[in-house]
Amino acid sequence: MHPTAALARLCPAELMAHPKNAHPRNAAERMRPALPVDLNLPAALAEPQQWAARLRRRADGTPWIGVCFVCLGNICRSPTAEGIFIEQMKHYPRREQIIVDSAGTSGAHQGAPADTRSQATAHRRGITLRTLSRPILGPDFERFDLLVAMDRSNLGYLERLKPEGSRAHACLLRDFDPDANGERDVPDPYYDGDAGFERVFDMCWRSSEMLGSWLNAVLSADETSS
Numbered sequence: 170m171h172p173t174a175a176l177a178r179l180c181p182a183e184l185m186a187h188p189k190n191a192h193p194r195n196a197a198e199r200m201r202p203a204l205p206v207d208l209n210l211p212a213a214l215a216e217p218q219q220w221a222a223r224l225r226r227r228a229d230g231t232p233w234i235g236v237c238f239v240c241l242g243n244i245c246r247s248p249t250a251e252g253i254f255i256e257q258m259k260h261y262p263r264r265e266q267i268i269v270d271s272a273g274t275s276g277a278h279q280g281a282p283a284d285t286r287s288q289a290t291a292h293r294r295g296i297t298l299r300t301l302s303r304p305i306l307g308p309d310f311e312r313f314d315l316l317v318a319m320d321r322s323n324l325g326y327l328e329r330l331k332p333e334g335s336r337a338h339a340c341l342l343r344d345f346d347p348d349a350n351g352e353r354d355v356p357d358p359y360y361d362g363d364a365g366f367e368r369v370f371d372m373c374w375r376s377s378e379m380l381g382s383w384l385n386a387v388l389s390a391d392e393t394s395s
């Protein structure tokens with residue numbers, strides 16, 4: 170299937186038509202639209218060049234970046250964000266340089282697959298969620314560069330857990346949402362109906378897409394500076 174057809178099947182129609190995503194240069198760019206100028210990233214994320222300078226490298230010199238999506242239970246929101254990101258990444262030219270995972274601030278559901286409602290919502294958009302819940306732990310701050318929290322409560326937990334001297338950075342997924350309009354959280358859908366899961370999917374889709382563009386900007390800044 171042509172990548173654009175796949176996007177049309179998976180992506181909300183309004184995102185396809187989003188003026189911020191106009192004028193893609195090629196198929197890969199269509200899957201990974203440029204960062205909108207009004208994304209208004211927090212200062213710590215606003216300079217991809219600075220991030221390029223801190224990337225770790227494999228033995229052959231290739232830079233890589235580790236991203237872990239984090240919610241409370243690791244059964245609804247972060248598995249959805251991870252599954253979407255993995256799907257979108259298939260079209261990224263630098264996908265081999267990105268490590269992705271997800272975890273929960275609670276271990277209450279450890280070992281459990283994604284919630285059946287999250288699985289059903291993702292399945293309707295052609296995405297299979299393959300996670301088994303696990304808690305986020307101190308060593309994750311060594312494994313990952315960017316810990317992407319679903320809400321401010323998760324973010325606060327990550328900031329308290331962060332070991333002294335860790336260079337990992339915790340942020341919110343909706344820092345990357347071009348349609349956030351000041352909202353900061355991906356709301357917990359656990360006690361919601363199906364509509365809540367659909368809303369979470371759409372937020373995760375468009376935020377994850379811009380996160381992918383940001384990661385590409387970081388990795389390509391490394392190429393231009395080296």
Ligand code: 4NP
Nearest residue numbers: 240241242243244245246359
């Ligand atoms: P998640 O959703 O944090 O998006 O995985 C939840 C999952 C489980 C519970 C709450 C939220 N719980 O209370 O068990």
